[in-house]
Amino acid sequence: MFKLMLFIDxxxxxxxxxxxxxxxxxxxxxxxxxxxxFLQLREIVPFLQYENYLTMPSEVQRSxxxxxxxxxxxxxxxxxVICGDVSEVMNYIEANHEGxxxxxxxxxxxxxxxxxxxxxxxxxxxSVAAQIFESEAQxxxxxxxxxxxxxxxxxxxxSEIDPFEVNxxxxxxxxxxxxxxAEYSTEYLIxxxxxxxxxxxxxxxxxxxxxxxxxxxxxRLIEIAQSWIVFISSExxxxxxxxxxxxxxxxxxxxxxxxxxxxxxxxxxxxxxDLSILFEAFRYKRLFALLFEFLSKKGDTNDVLKLINFxxxxxxxxxxxVAALTSALRNIISETGKFENNLTQVARNxxxxxxxxxxxxxxxxxxxxYAKEHFSGTTNTASV
Amino acid sequence: xxxxxxxxxxxxxxxVSHISLLVAPRTSANYFxxxxxxxxxxxVFDFFIDNVKRIFSFESGVFKSxxxxxxxxxxxxxxxETSSDLEAPQKLIGTFFGTARNYYRLSARSQxxxxxxxxxxxxxxxxxxxxxxxxxxxxxxxDRRFSIEVQFNGDIDLTKRKPLLAIFPETYLSxxxxxxxxxxxxxxxxxxPVYPLRKEYFYGSIYEKLExxxxxxxxxxx
Numbered sequence: 155m156f157k158l159m160l161f162i163d164x165x166x167x168x169x170x171x172x173x174x175x176x177x178x179x180x181x182x183x184x185x186x187x188x189x190x191x192f193l194q195l196r197e198i199v200p201f202l203q204y205e206n207y208l209t210m211p212s213e214v215q216r217s218x219x220x221x222x223x224x225x226x227x228x229x230x231x232x233x234x235v236i237c238g239d240v241s242e243v244m245n246y247i248e249a250n251h252e253g254x255x256x257x258x259x260x261x262x263x264x265x266x267x268x269x270x271x272x273x274x275x276x277x278x279x280x281s282v283a284a285q286i287f288e289s290e291a292q293x294x295x296x297x298x299x300x301x302x303x304x305x306x307x308x309x310x311x312x313s314e315i316d317p318f319e320v321n322x323x324x325x326x327x328x329x330x331x332x333x334x335x336a337e338y339s340t341e342y343l344i345x346x347x348x349x350x351x352x353x354x355x356x357x358x359x360x361x362x363x364x365x366x367x368x369x370x371x372x373x374r375l376i377e378i379a380q381s382w383i384v385f386i387s388s389e390x391x392x393x394x395x396x397x398x399x400x401x402x403x404x405x406x407x408x409x410x411x412x413x414x415x416x417x418x419x420x421x422x423x424x425x426x427x428d429l430s431i432l433f434e435a436f437r438y439k440r441l442f443a444l445l446f447e448f449l450s451k452k453g454d455t456n457d458v459l460k461l462i463n464f465x466x467x468x469x470x471x472x473x474x475x476v477a478a479l480t481s482a483l484r485n486i487i488s489e490t491g492k493f494e495n496n497l498t499q500v501a502r503n504x505x506x507x508x509x510x511x512x513x514x515x516x517x518x519x520x521x522x523x524y525a526k527e528h529f530s531g532t533t534n535t536a537s538v
Numbered sequence: 539x540x541x542x543x544x545x546x547x548x549x550x551x552x553x554v555s556h557i558s559l560l561v562a563p564r565t566s567a568n569y570f571x572x573x574x575x576x577x578x579x580x581x582v583f584d585f586f587i588d589n590v591k592r593i594f595s596f597e598s599g600v601f602k603s604x605x606x607x608x609x610x611x612x613x614x615x616x617x618x619e620t621s622s623d624l625e626a627p628q629k630l631i632g633t634f635f636g637t638a639r640n641y642y643r644l645s646a647r648s649q650x651x652x653x654x655x656x657x658x659x660x661x662x663x664x665x666x667x668x669x670x671x672x673x674x675x676x677x678x679x680x681d682r683r684f685s686i687e688v689q690f691n692g693d694i695d696l697t698k699r700k701p702l703l704a705i706f707p708e709t710y711l712s713x714x715x716x717x718x719x720x721x722x723x724x725x726x727x728x729x730x731p732v733y734p735l736r737k738e739y740f741y742g743s744i745y746e747k748l749e750x751x752x753x754x755x756x757x758x759x760x
Contacts, residue, residue, distance in 0.1 A: 164732060168712030171732040189734040196736075226733060259711045266731050286711055292726055299728045299750040306746050354604055391603045 156185055156198055158216040161227055161235065163208040169260040172227040174237065175204055176218070180370035182405050183363075183398065187224050191307075193240045193267070195224040200363060200398035202438045212237065220336070226267060231257050244268055258282045272304060335364055340372075347378050353385045359399055366402060379403055380417050387424050394434045397441060404444040407452075418452025425449075426457040429464050436469050443478040450482035451489075455510055458486065462517055473529050476521055483518040487511065580744070581701035581725065582751075583694075585627070592689040593621040595630050595668055606683060607674060609667050617664050627686045633665075634672060634684070639758050642749065644684060646672040701725040703751055705744060707732050726751070 156176040164173055176185040176198060184204050188197035195218055214237055218225055223239035230236050231253040236246055247254060247264055254261050258281035265275050279300045283293035335343065343365045346352055362382075366375050380403070383396045407414045425431055435442050449458045462479050469475055592598075594615070600606060601615050620626035633656065635641040647655070652669055672684045704720045708729035711717065720727055728751060730743040752758050 164707060165709040166713055168709075170709040170712050173732070173735065186735065188736050190736070191734055191739075193734050224735065259708075263708060263732065266733055282711065286714075286717055287727070288721075295726055295751065295754060296728060298754060299747045302750045303730075303743055303746050307743070356605060389604050392599065395603055 155179070155217045155219050158212045158214065158218075158225060158237070159184065160204070160209045160211055161237075162186075162204055163210055163229075165229055166208055167229075169229050169231055169233070169257055171263050172210075172229060172235065172237075174212070174216075174225045174227050175201065175209065178367050180367050181363075181402050183401060187218070189224040193224050193226065195220055195222045197360070199360070200401075202397060202401060202441060205439045206437070210235070228260070228264065230254070231260060240267065258285060272301075275304060276301065335361060340365060340369055344372070344374055344378070347375075347382075350385060353382055354389070354391075358382065359395070362399055363402075376403060376406070376413065380414065383417075384420060387420075393424065393428070393431050397435070397438065401438075401441050401444065404441075404448045407448055408444070411451075414448070415452055418449060419454045419457075422449050422453030422457035422461065426460050429461070429468075432461065432465060432469065436465075436475065439474040442475060443481075446478045446482040447485070450485035455486060455489075455514075458482065459510065459513055459517070466517065466520070471524060471528070473525075476525050476529070480518065480521045480525065483514050483521065486514050487518065579707075580705040581696065582703040582705070582748070583699060583701050586699065587624045587688070589691045590621055590624065590688055591691045592619050592687075593626050594618055594687045594689075595620070596671070596683050597685050597687050598689075600683070606671065610671050613664065613667065618668070627688065630686055634669060637758075638752075641684075642752065642758075644672060646684075649673070696723050702755075703728065703748075705730065705748065 156178050158174050159177040160175040161172040162175055165171060173186060176187070177183075178185060183200045184202065185198045186201040186204075187195050188199055190196050198218075198220065213235070216225060216237065223241070225237060226240060226243045227235065227237040228243075230246075230250065236243065238246070243264075244267065247268055254264060258278050262275075262278045262282050265278060270278075276297075279297045280293075283296050287293045287296060338346075343361060347358065347362055347365065352358060362375065362379060365372075369375065379399050383393075383400065386396055387393060403414060403417075435445055446458075446462070449461065453461075462482060465475065465479055594601075595618055596606070596610075598615060601611065601618075604611050620630070623629065631638065631641045634646050634652070636647055640646070646652070646669060649669070656665075668684075674683060701723055702725060704723075704725040705728050709732055711729060717727065728747045730740060730747055
């Protein structure tokens with residue numbers, strides 16, 4: 155069961171559609187819905203990018219799961235936020251037809267939900283074009299493109315999209331995975347996930363998230379995810395595709411100090427050998443913070459200092475990044491304190507030398523000075 | 539809305555000799571975002587090649603993720619890099635598809651016609667593999683398998699390099715300031731729906747609408 159958490163305000167404060175952002179009780183990952191042409195919920199997929207959008211909290215409490223009617227949300231003509239399934243939204247539209255019809259851009263979007271016929275749709279398109287565009291050629295192009303889409307979407311677009319067919323042979327059933335996956339036992343799916351022959355399947359992450367949501371405490375999934383990331387990496391594939399799985403691993407490891415110990419060194423080594431991955435990780439604030447928190451505790455210190463140095467040289471010094479890197483350096487230096495106090499215990503695990511400590515302290519001091527000058531010390535509060 | 543940072547550009551044809559570019563930037567820049575919620579903002583240009591870094595006949599990111607069939611992924615990706623010939627995009631389209639419309643619909647020349655026309659000898663393994671890749675019907679390999687990719691060395695300044703067309707979600711129509719900025723660049727506008735929320739539906743809608751633009755503006759008339 156996924157709970158409504160926020161709305162992504164793709165209409166940026168104006169009347170128009172909003173996108174519900176969901177959360178699962180078993181992971182801290184944010185999710186969005188994927189629907190079929192009947193607005194039925196067919197998949198729920200991780201969506202780390204939400205931090206890059208305007209969002210607004212949801213005042214209503216809703217929860218949905220696969221095969222439910224999907225949640226539709228919009229800001230209405232009177233700025234009220236409406237969220238419901240297709241039946242509820244159609245009732246609202248019918249009851250508020252007059253108000254909605256005063257805003258053709260909103261009406262044009264809601265017509266898709268009610269499945270309006272061609273003639274009323276065409277009138278609304280013409281009103282929208284007249285309102286928005288000055289040039290007649292542009293108005294005609296826009297209206298014609300709507301007409302073309304209206305005529306083709308039933309017979310071409312949806313027919314070319316995988317119809318979420320049930321594939322009984324294997325869970326590797328294209329984007330239909332979620333409707334077919336429910337037919338398999340957890341044990342079968344875990345075996346499927348563990349099989350290296352499936353590691354390069356594009357559905358691997360979908361299946362993993364599905365099983366993880368259903369079995370949040372099954373440690374085998376953590377082991378399998380590590381093997382998968384190591385495999386993907388050894389094949390030279392782009393680590394970016396592992397981000398949603400990595401996010402769950404790192405988030406979980408925060409409360410389990412002994413988990414993922416060998417994985418930290420692997421990850422810091424892998425990232426040091428392909429520093430460009432940091433540009434991708436930088437796009438997700440929360441992942442970036444989790445990553446450096448984890449690496450500062452479990453990564454190879456030398457590698458992690460290299461990564462931090464690279465971030466300082468190459469990435470924009472945005473508050474969240476400065477906060478994450480500052481916090482990571484503090485973790486590293488605090489480990490050195492333990493090192494001095496309890497040499498024998500920590501020396502087994504971590505290999506500090508004086509140069510590294512000085513280097514970490516120099517980086518930290520540079521970051522703290524930068525934060526003082528630019529964000530008035532907000533980095534302390536902005537850390538994870 | 540002044541700069542596009544195209545680390546990745548997919549070419550769409552105006553004709554075999556004249557191609558426009560659909561810029562689908564993979565970047566964190568504020569104006570161009572992508573993901574499962576379908577917030578794609580794209581601009582289409584007339585073809586240009588200055589400041590080109592690399593040209594591939596397919597999307598290189600998919601190759602790097604090992605998501606093409608083994609007969610492609612077993613080769614070295616740089617064997618498919620063609621920037622030494624700046625007319626490579628036109629030649630690729632002419633060779634494998636014949637017409638702009640066929641390229642857009644990813645409808646390749648038949649095996650027989652292809653081999654008769656070009657007398658492929660045993661050494662042209664890469665060329666044969668590419669032709670086989672286009673004809674691959676498995677849905678795992680989507681249209682990125684033959685989206686010609688042009689990588690540039692730097693940003694594209696949209697105030698200097700005028701886009702022909704901008705495509706974005708229809709919710710943005712309410713933002714008159716945004717529309718004015720796009721129109722000030724000299725670009726025409728088409729929009730696509732936000733619901734039903736489905737990544738593949740956004741792609742399908744954008745393809746259909748872009749084709750309307752190509753047809754109405756004569757880009758298919760060679």
